[in-house]
Amino acid sequence: MAACPAQALGSEQTWLEAAQAFIQETLCPAGEEPDVRLTQQVIDCVKTTWLTQGGNQGFTLPLSYRFVSVRDLRSHQRPPCCSHLSWSSTEYQAWAQEAGLSGLPLPREQLLLLGTLTDLLEDLEQECRNGSLYVRDNTGVLDCELIDLDLSWLGHLFLFPSWSYLPPARWNCSGRGHLELWSVPVPVFPLAGSPGPPSPLSVLYPEAACRLLGHSSKPRVVHPNLAGKLVRLSALVKSQKKAYFVLSLCEPSPAGSHAGSHVSIIVQVPAQLVWHRALQPGRAYVLTKLRVSRIAGYHYRVWTTGPSSQLLPLKPECVRELDLGLELGGPLLEADPKPLPRTSNVPDRKDQKGLVRDSRLLSYQGTVTGVLNQPAGIYELDGQLGLCLSYQQFQGLRRVMRPGVRLELQDVHLLQSVGGGATRPMLAPCLRGAVLLRGFSPRKPETQSSLQALGASLYEQLIWEQQLGLPLYLWATKALEELARKLCPHVLRHRHLLQHSSPGNPSLGLQLLAPALDVLAPPRIPSRDAQREILEEPHRCPLQKYTRLQTPCSFPTLATLTEEGQGRAWASFDPKTLLPFPEVSHLTSCQLNQRLAWSWLCVLPSTFRPAQVLLGVLVASSRKGHLQLRDQSGSVPCLLLNEPSRPLSDPRLIGCLVRAERFQVVVERRVRSNFPSWKELSIAGFIQKQWARVSVQFFLADALVLSVPRPFLHPGTPSTPARTEPALPNAPSLGQSRLFLLSHKEALMKRNFCVPPGASPKVPKPTLSFCITASWLGGTQRKEGTGWGPAELRGDENLEQKVLLIFLGSSIRWFEFLHPGQVYRLVAPGPPTPMLFEKSGSSCISQRPLELAGCTSCLTVQDEWTLELESSQDIPDVPRVNKALSESSLTDLLSDNFTDSLVSFSAEILSRTLCEPLPVPVWTKPGSSGARRGCVKVTVALETSDREFPPHLDIYIEDPHLPPPLGLLPGARVYFNQLEKRVSRSHNVYCSFRSSTYVQVLSFPPETRVSDPLPHIYLAGLLRAGRAPFRAMASCHIVSVFSLQILWVCAHCTSLFIQGRCTHLGSTCPTQTPVSQANIRLLVEDGTAEAVVTCRNHHVAEALGLCPSEWTSLLEFVRGPGKVALQFMGPGAQPESSAKAEPLTRFLRTLCTSVSVLRPVVLSFECEKKPSKISPSEPPRLQRFQCGELPLLTRVNPRIQLLCLSIQELKHSGSLGASASAC
């Protein structure tokens, strides 16, 4: 720097003036005359320090530096900074480079800091001392940290040549920054050495001190001095009552330092707490004027310091050993303190599952390389070890901790493979060991997110109140991080999740962890006793013993859960498993693809490792009407029941946080495929599109429901709650309401409503909506304070006022909460409008349906209106509603009687398939298949109390009821209300959804399904009115064969396939793949009745008693002609054209009349017709027989028609049926 000397002289003058003014203001005792000597001393001190560094470039004064007061640092220094007067730029650069390896170095400022080093926060109070260290000037006081304190520095004025200042971090609620003093401070005035005690000092060494303690009588040595080498330093323990630490001295000479001979000294005088910063393990000290005292609750005595005790370095030449034998004046009673009685109130946890391990106590020096969780006190050391400081009170150290800090850990526990997701070995000091700062970090602290800053007091609570061991604590901190990522900040504020838990204000985080912690945390063990933890041998502390933790559970985001569910659904999707052989080999292309089109998978939490916990906020979708669980990652549709058969009806659940360990993830797979035939099933290319719908379902009784504080809305923001998700208003101060009793709810579907006059003239589109019919209970009530005023009387209260309430737009969010038989309050917030609930809505629903429903009025529920559930017991004039679900009688249900075509029943779903839409038009033009949405067929078993075997029924769900509501899954129990009953051409009763249908899932599919074996019955049992099973098995005899047909059809168009060609006209079929189909009709009897059994496809092989290879050869023979069809006249009848018959026909004819087919079998079957026809409506007929000359007239039961499910050979049936076992 080439500054001209005159200029430099001028700036020196300015600098000196500024310095004088500064010193006068900040360092001179307030209100006194300018202290010239002090000013000169300070400037000299600065000058000397400045000149010692190499980079002063010939300037005698650090002109580029300015003085800074404590107040200026505190109030103006926002970013952290450092200042190194004694460092050259090269030194700083080398230092910064070291920091810059993995972060930013602290920015350098050119500041001169002076102040008095003290352990007093306030000027006067002795009791204020708690071992902390401060730098003070006239303008204020700053916390500081120092590596190696010399006690003689306290109370003196220093220039700090090298320091950094860190403003308070976000987690730091004290709001005070702190100084890190890098190098030895330079005293402004030379430090006068303290006079010290007269030498030689008579001292006791540890062994003698121990013996003295053990002596029962009061020692005659008054306040002896103890000398020895520092071997152990405990943590500084601060409780509400007092603060203290314990140090242990051993014999200073190597010869005498065997393990047992050390003595512990408690330091608890406030003014001596600062010793904790000065003591260095390994050095030798003398502590003067010690006393013996007894600790409350202990049987033994310890050395403690007195108010006038001093800590001095041990200089062997200045001490002489006290002759103990002489002083005691007699023989020692006991050489050693009594062994401590083992405490027995701590439960022995050896019987816990898993191996209990012992941690190792060791000392370690290392550098912090990462901050893993600042509030939880978890760091990374040397890139490979974990460090958890939370088992100590480490508030002072916490602010210093960042990558680059060097630490020495004395008597720290090493825990290896703690489990619970922690991968590295952990070091954790308990109160017995000290964490000593060995070096500050040159790195600038990183800005912290809320997650990195909040929650320290909650984590402390986990350790000090919940008393978690380290493995569980590590898991809990991970789980809380996981929860915060899942929920904060949009669903929940960090401070709500991580706040300190108090009785009236529990922490949500702790509540969410509680179910897992309750199982794993030890039962209430006595709280930590710091003195025992430090002094007692053998050592006991929460870190001493540990058990490897199996990760109890995790809280995946809903997006992860959905992904995982989909992943599993597609990983397990295998067309060959869904369509097992040999059944699949007879399916046409169309049947095949339809069977693959819908399938589902239920994923249970127990199949995850670790178990997954479902967690989210319950939201009612105003777009789709269903319930959702939501977190930051997204939402998942959910189906909730309070408990089996009890639907959800309280809208207050909206917005609550729901935590469930028992739940089902339901993945519905939709596949669009064009497999030409079963042979190509393994070729994935035939799958054109696949998509999955993931939902969850669970009982609220199994879940933890927590109300969540409403998100704080900034008053200035103009954004109103989005129309799609109106927030629940917090108890509006104005409003009116009216009670109603719900009598019927209709389906949620797209309906046409007229546009109210004045609304947008767009062509009305069908809107997702639903209606309920209800009865008003009393009149409108106005808001009065927090409750509701008396009902307005209008004179027509005695009439039953039925109303049709229409929910469209965002009010469809109430759909899941409305159920017949419940009383609700409809609340309209805002200033009361007369006749609000009385006037008919503008929804222009035509008058006719209203009349049909018997309603006098119709009202559209506005978006901002809300619903509340009322307990009907509280309302005096509620008509006693029958809350039981109305059910149609079985006779009504199954008869052809159509006086009421609307039926209601509860049933268990047996199967669900996609099929062609009803009614029949199967053939659609090619290319229009996209528009055809098909139809869902659900087969149910009716729940009947009076029947042994429940009748089966098919329910068809078509547009606009597609996709079906959540929960219609095989195994689920469902209540259907107002289904439309129809009868097919073959007189089968079936049902279909209509707009007034109300569906309520009663229970979810059981987690494990065991299929009951079919009942074994006599065929005559099927004739008993209404008491026959739909599926059963019977041991019977095949009497005769009526007909047999085997053919090959085109897999694409089902036309006959002859000579390797499809016979469809024009034959434009894209693939020429034939599939075989077969069908046989048999007469069986079991001695009680006869039945005609139809067997199809591979069951024909079973009926004919052919083994797979024989069946395959037979099918190959048919391939040539394409079709074989045989009719049999009855037992013993002759074929009409046997002469002309083909060999194949002749063979089949012979086979079907031989004992290979006509044999005893075990037949599993289902009734060919669904219940209506088998009912006794068809009485036994009179039939005429000719017996020789005699005509006979006899009653004959109608023939039972059965469909074969399987045919098995009768066991131990001798020679019959041998052909089946021959191959």
Ligand SMILES: [Zn+2]
């Ligand atoms: Zn310990």
Ligand SMILES: [Zn+2]
């Ligand atoms: Zn064809």
